[in-house]
Amino acid sequence: MDEFNTEMIKSLMQTDPAAAAACIKEYLEKKNNTPLNIAITGESGAGKSTFINYFRGMTNNDEGAAPTGCTETTFESSPYPHPKYPNVVLWDLPGIGTTTFPADEYLKKMGFEKFDFFIIISDTRFRENDVKLAKAIQKMEKKFYFVRSKIDSDLQNEKRGKKNFNEEETLKKIREYCIHGLQKEGFESPQVFLISSFDLHLYDFPLLHETLDRELPEHKRRALLMAMPNINLEVINKKKKSLQSQIKYYASSSAAGAAVPVPGLSIAVDLTLIVSAITTFVVGLRLDVKSLRKLAHSTGVPVADLIEVITSSLAAVEITPALVMKCLGQLGSVVALMAGEEVSRFIPIIGIPLAMGLSFAGTYKSLNHILDMLAEDAQRVFKRALGLNSSV
Template sequence: MGNQSGRQQIDTDIKEALLKNDQHLVGAKIQEYLDEEQNVSLNIAETGSGKSSFVNAFRGIDNEDEKAAPTGSVETTMEVTPYPHPNYPNVTIWDLPGIGSIKYPTAKYLKKVGFEKFDFFIIISADRFKENDVKLAKEIQKTKKKFYFVRSKIDHNVRDEERSQRDFNEKRTLIQIRNNCIQGLQDQELQSPQVFLVSSFDLKLYDFPKLVETLKQELPELKKDAFLLAMPNISLDMIKEKKKAFQAKVKYWAMLSAAVGGVPVPGVSAAVDIALLVAVVTRYVLGFGLDIPSLKRMANYSGVPYEELKKVIKSTLIATGVTSELLVTLLSQFSTLGLLRAAEEGCKFIPILGIPVSMGLSFTFTYSSLNMILDILAEDAERVFTRVCS
């Protein structure tokens, strides 16, 4: 059910359950949607030269990180090697060995690497695309899967050109490199190749944002969200997109809260709501890269000291991790939310109408709380990004 029609079907099922006043079914359907969204997998295959640095940059980690793909001047990948995302283990980048070797001959390459599990392929080259790259692209075409050419180390090329040309123009240089790559691929009878120029040293530069946008447009809906949230924050726009993706799910969490809010036992709804908020806010922190391990990786990757990144963060949820105590303390600062919670518990004792009113108040409490916290964390992510870029 990993597509837009599947999501619409769950929306329909939830509405029908609400019309029937089937509280248990409402909760079950919402949980089904949330579990599916959380467990969706995304498998990205990368092959070519200079790919290990790109694998690491894609996951937002430094080449020296203990979880980094090994880099070197010679081909280091001899086997199909998975590199799970540090925050989203269901998102995996697979480092593939080169095509055309004795162990991985062209005719059997895709079968031997297990092409069925990959959502798309990225073919990388640090200089020019070779005959084997084209052979692989043609084999992938036969499977109807997507593939993209990435020309890496563009920052090196630009620097070299700047040193050697008196009338250097970066835009003109990039156009020439891209056109040369496309022409070289077309000369080998590959039609309409998509070529993206990137620097693994700084993904904000050149074509990486365009590559991300292309992948988002061509992935199924649920995989699109998984891809977006796993991406490093390469722009303020990306942070805003992540916030938008999280906002789209707030209503489901709030409806799940409302379903629990109908339980006529004092204290149950409040306890479940706080546990739910901890789980969701933890997702926000990870998605924005604001957890401590992510901040330390960002510090290593960007060269900005970790303590400097911490200084620009205003939320207390970052320093020690998201806990129920911290959330209760944070939410208690907003009197409206406290009144909603008190009213919800009180309504349960009102005959007949008490439970429906309580469910509505539970929805409003969770909906308002999540949106408020989401605003706070998105602003922190923007401050961190601005500090890294300053």
């Protein structure tokens, strides 16, 4: 929220708390629903659909997954919204080699202006059509990224029958081969990201995320971050910071609710806000049951083993007001703030401002405490899923 809006909210808090709460809610909804449209293109069989599915936290067999293993028969782009963040949409574009259009005409037909960036995928080397498309995207002043897919298969094939197999050397060879081919086509310093869609935490996918995070406009970064799978501990920490930055707005809404002198109303408002916030935390950190089951399926670690390392009572369960109230009851300082808020509301003149301040402090403190616990759980789950014992 910019300085002008912040001052406006402060003013509304004093004159019309309900309007202030409505403005805060509108702001959060707008921020959490920033559209991000990602175009995925490449020749048929390059691994576009698998990339789209696993980026969305799905497998190729899930309902709503992009179809794999079939020949392209359409010249239209197909949208695949993220199941948890529908504002993030991955678009499967037909390979330009399957059309008769020149690259610039192809992009116009696909509606290039709606895409925030393009990912050009190849499972071998980048061919003439990939290069033509990249140059056309560049000409239209959009960002594009070369992704070399199916690296896991390449490494397995290279390893088979070799006594002195060296993974780093093999990856270097594949990368240099792709870069050399692109340089021959006129790209001076191309960057190629090597990935395995089945294991996004490996190889260059974390580097791809870092690059996108650096080059995207600030208001688009959060949309990408929250839709991103937990590929490493750094991503989990970034998600925590992003979620933490919103706590002050939940707390401000709580303060607005405290301005109404009705017994018990503020606590009811606070619980509703806290349930909403915690649900957002749990989903963002991938601690909901559905996400844990997906993680168990993809890593082969039993879901019971993942749940075993969770210490918070708010992860892997349905978040309800009763559960939240029970959790808050264990935080003595928060209980004291809530009790003080109820009493102070009825003090003449200073009561309402005091109640608003206590309500803000109680919600702010409780949400920070809960987010800390959930972020630590997300890290433990990630380490358990990958068999890690260190903090690296």
